[in-house]
Amino acid sequence: MxxxxxxxxxxxxxxxxxxxxxxxxxxxxxxxxxxxxxxxxxxxxxxxxxxxxxxxxxxxxxxxxxxxxxxxxxxxxxxxxxxxxxxxxxxxxxxxxxxxxxxxxxxxxxxxxxxxxxxxxxxxxxxxxxxxxxxxxxxxxxxxxxxxxxxxxxxxxxxxxHIAGIPGDVFIKDMLPNCTSSEKSQIAKEFVKFNERCMIRLLGDMRSYNYVVIPTHDFDQIVYKVRAIDFDQQCYEGKFNIYRPQFFKENQTMVKLVKEKISDTSIDQYKVEERSIIAKRVISYKKRLNKLIDCMIDDEISSKENVEQLGSIIYNYTLDMNFRHSNSMGEILKHGLDFVKRNYEDVNMKKLM
Structure with missing residues (x-):
């Protein structure tokens, strides 16, 4: 930390x-x-x-x-x-x-x-x-x-x-203690998904004051969502954990909640769900997303040192040489999204066999 x-x-x-x-x-x-x-x-x-x-x-x-x-x-x-x-x-x-x-x-x-x-x-x-x-x-x-x-x-x-919602730090301090047990379980699930989403699309610095918690009344319950509100640290830092909200001390209450309310098996399930949803969005927005990433590949939005550091770290997780050979943050993001999409398509192909 x-x-x-x-x-x-x-x-x-x-x-x-x-x-x-x-x-x-x-x-x-x-x-x-x-x-x-x-x-x-x-x-x-x-x-x-x-x-x-x-x-x-x-x-x-x-x-x-x-x-x-x-x-x-x-x-x-x-x-x-x-x-x-x-x-x-x-x-x-x-x-x-x-x-x-x-x-x-x-x-x-x-x-x-x-x-x-x-x-x-x-x-x-x-x-x-x-x-x-x-x-x-x-x-x-x-x-x-x-x-x-x-x-x-x-x-x-x-x-x-404006993105409406309760600032994460305010919610954690003033509202989370008063939530019911089932609501806390739901919030923990949403934080797992939010953490996975930020990591995959390389959105950094999601400390508690850079996201909001959005409560929505739905029949006889309140549904909570977690949503980013600050996008300044997109694809800049070289440390991979910067893109994982769980590693910020400001989010330790949420991390503790996840450990208390959700089993490791369920955490893995929610991660797979989020990756699948992102893969579907990558496919749905294929043309537009490719054009945006093409701009990022040609753009200089970080330092050479950060690109090399991040590429090497993600390679250690995936063993995909594309990350190690990336020359820009745009290339790292492209390979990351391709990796998620490829895994999703492989799983669906096996279901058809």
Missing amino acids: DDLKISKKKPSFPITEKLDRYLSEYNRNIELPIFYEDLLRFQGAITVYDKDDEDTLWLRVYYNDYEREEIDLSLKRVYSNLVSDGNDKIFQFLSVDSIDFCTFGNSQPFRIKVRNILNDNYTHFYIKKADASRVYGLELEHMLSPNSLNFLVYKNTLIEE
């Missing part, structure tokens, strides 16, 4: 022309009326506290009056493009209630709260610096996880929809 450390400052990787073309082909790229840098021109800020008067690490920023009107209009247009067809008829019903800025983490996002003045319903979206790692992470999440994602990219600006 002691040597499991995230690189203190992952560099931001630019959007290449090839990735930009991919984003345009799949309607992720759209001309926006405002850039990330435009929001940095705030004139002041106050600390945002939670209901317990604790610092949330967010700052509520404000702008000069003559700029705020233009910024509000631009943000309404961004919101309309993100969730609708870009029509400006809805602007009169929208209010930009707040703009918050977070200096914690690599992306340093702005969080925009948009409210419908007719019924007081509100939602959030985020404006961040566009980073190729994060874009790859978002697209892979959209294709390989149970969750669809909505985001837009324009030059150096990334717009992300």
Whole structure:
């Protein structure tokens, strides 16, 4: 556990022309009326506290009056493009209630709260610096996880929809102790699947505050799902355990829960289930996924040392020489997904024989 450390400052990787073309082909790229840098021109800020008067690490920023009107209009247009067809008829019903800025983490996002003045319903979206790692992470999440994602990219600006849920660290501290025994078993199962999913698609740094737990009422029970919300550490680190949430000390309560509630046989079963689901998604998204990975193979989203280290470690697990000979994170991911897909197809072929 002691040597499991995230690189203190992952560099931001630019959007290449090839990735930009991919984003345009799949309607992720759209001309926006405002850039990330435009929001940095705030004139002041106050600390945002939670209901317990604790610092949330967010700052509520404000702008000069003559700029705020233009910024509000631009943000309404961004919101309309993100969730609708870009029509400006809805602007009169929208209010930009707040703009918050977070200096914690690599992306340093702005969080925009948009409210419908007719019924007081509100939602959030985020404006961040566009980073190729994060874009790859978002697209892979959209294709390989149970969750669809909505985001837009324009030059150096990334717009992300808000992912609703209870932050993992808050859930573990405040809600997990009050869950029933059957609910804890279900949560443990979901964490096993989440752990497997992150490992296969090489999504790193899933400490408890980088994912959410989503409770959904279903007849006479509550169904819990675990969902990633931070995609900054997609295919960057060289240490394989960085891509396995179970090895972070922040997740030890969840790991302990898995040991208490699920047998080794069931853990293996849930891992196989998740790999099979991912294999089906790889097949379903074959054309789009191949194009994305082709962009990743030609892209530089990590260091040569990290690529060599990760390739060697995964080779030790799989004995597949493709990993050892990989020259990019894109190649490692490709071989990993091919490995999962091949095993799935082999099992199904044996069933037919």
